[in-house]
Ligand SMILES: Nc1ncnc2c1ncn2[C@@H]1O[C@H](COP(=O)(O)OP(=O)(O)O)[C@@H](O)[C@H]1O
């Protein structure tokens with residue numbers, strides 16, 4: 153029964169039904185609090201949801217229960233990288249590789265870390281190892297692409313992007329890379345195509361949404377700003393958006409108070425109105441944004457004669 | 459019937475032996491399982507037995523292993539008796555004669571043929587030549603006949619042809635040139651050393667008529683048509699799927715010329731990561747073996763398949779000699795959409811001035827199924843209105859206008875995905891047709 157539940161949770165996780173997976177794992181942990189696998193998978197789920205602190209907490213428990221699990225160290229490295237603790241991230245990768253020298257993800261993650269502080273040669277060395285471990289993999293081809301893209305060699309990056317797409321045309325990361333390359337080359341239409349292609353498949357993909365907003369920014373900086381603002385608002389959870397609204401309230405009130413003290417009454421009342429405007433916008437703006445987004449996602453359009 | 463009655467009948471027969479009574483006693487004996495006694499009454503009973511009665515009697519005798527007696531009840535001349543006579547002959551050590559009789563029976567009525575019987579009588583069925591002026595009747599078998607698994611054969615009388623498929627003229631022409639002609643002029647093709655049969659995949663967005671086209675193709679080429687339900691092959695115990703697949707192909711090979719149709723083939727021939735009910739590697743390799751026909755001759759067997767996800771089909775299936783021809787079934791264009799709408803409105807109460815052209819041009823990207831759905835929705839509206847108004851309201855322009863607001867096109871998503879495959883994974887020009895379609899009709 154327990155095992156079955158765990159399998160189900162892990163299946164949900166791989167299919168992207170993260171919330172369901174989290175629920176299942178929490179149920180499981182209530183019955184069996186000392187299962188390292190459960191804590192580890194839960195950390196993975198929380199990481200997907202970008203709840204880094206919670207993920208770190210679960211992972212610490214998992215590592216405490218089972219210190220010899222390479223997967224946990226890779227997760228730790230990923231969390232550290234997201235929190236810009238590059239040095240610790242590197243250490244976690246090495247830890248994982250010590251336990252399992254042929255761990256593909258660990259090598260690739262290491263290259264990610266190196267790329268963050270522009271150590272190109274080291275990054276390439278890691279990808280080379282990965283390429284030897286698994287020739288012909290989409291992920292490896294995509295990492296080469298990212299590497300050349302970071303180095304500024306767009307042409308070679310494009311070659312690798314095409315390579316990875318020809319292995320799996322539906323691969324998320326490969327499509328985003330291609331989109332970034334097209335954006336850099338100034339081919340906005342193509343870039344948009346790849347970004348929306350990913351969003352259609354996975355509406356929660358943050359990197360695809362970011363790319364999409366970047367493209368909009370390039371088209372029109374104000375509209376682009378609108379897209380980015382909304383994407384950011386939409387990505388907030390309920391608690392987070394309440395926090396944003398309350399802190400917004402405090403900032404506005406403070407500003408209004410200051411202007412009032414200096415006798416700029418009109419400005420102060422404008423600011424109060426702006427606050428009300430923000431509250432109303434947070435209510436009606438997001439559905440509007442989703443509606444626009446859905447329209448943008450109707451990617452393929454026929455020409456009128458068809 | 460209890461023993462008393464039987465004894466009563468027997469003594470009555472002793473007193474007054476009549477033919478009718480003999481017959482009654484014969485059937486009574488079958489019922490009580492005393493077939494061995496039948497021989498005593500048979501001679502008299504036989505005079506009154508009609509064709510089906512004697513068949514019934516003989517079958518019982520055959521079951522009781524009284525082959526000689528059974529043989530005496532039957533008549534070789536009657537078509538319905540022939541198979542059983544052949545079976546009796548086979549049992550009593552005259553296989554050669556049995557075989558001849560069986561052959562003459564299936565020649566007269568090919569529906570009597572079965573794979574099991576072919577094996578019993580050691581009969582190999584040769585590729586039949588189809589004569590153009592002597593068109594054999596189309597036989598559509600919904601499901602498969604198997605040696606071990608019975609009751610899977612169902613005959614379908616209603617058949618479709620190309621007139622049921624609206625539009626798609628280009629692909630119809632291709633199909634008749636490359637698929638139907640070889641069936642209708644086999645000798646011509648043989649002379650030029652061209653193979654008849656092979657594998658063809660129809661692919662395209664869902665609801666655009668792949669299944670429809672496949673059925674129509676079968677109707678057009680006047681061949682036996684076996685529609686294989688993939689779930690029938692797969693929902694089996696381990697190892698049975700392979701066996702089943704083999705039997706299906708054996709059956710096909712013994713009833714040439716024929717079309718084997720596998721709908722939504724990705725379930726059977728899918729790459730592991732794509733398939734929903736992951737077909738085991740064994741099934742895939744069995745399928746490949748059957749297609750190759752190394753040990754068997756696949757001449758005259760056309761394997762037709764359809765799929766919405768051609769990229770999920772294992773590349774091994776697309777090599778030469780297997781499914782080496784792929785036809786793209788595109789979404790209908792404006793003209794075709796109009797024709798499909800008109801096709802589906804036929805026979806429904808509708809105003810004569812419905813502006814199908816303008817509906818069709820608003821329905822860009824709609825598949826045939828979407829259009830069918832649109833007509834259904836308009837009909838629903840008309841029905842609702844009729845009920846409210848209390849008299850019959852026919853389908854009008856307004857109903858379509860309301861319906862199209864809620865209807866949706868389903869092909870664009872497919873085309874978006876297909877575009878990526880066509881551009882980046884177009885091995886050997888597999889998706890050239892998609893590319894040129896996108897180039898021609900995309901914005
Ligand atoms: N070209 C067409 N002409 C007439 N009807 C069509 C056509 N294409 C699709 N349809 C309608 O759509 C339905 C679904 O088509 P089908 O052949 O099952 O689609 P597919 O197999 O491609 O998914 C058909 O039953 C028919 O009613």
Ligand SMILES: [Mg+2]
Pocket residue numbers: 668669721722764
């Ligand atoms: Mg179909």
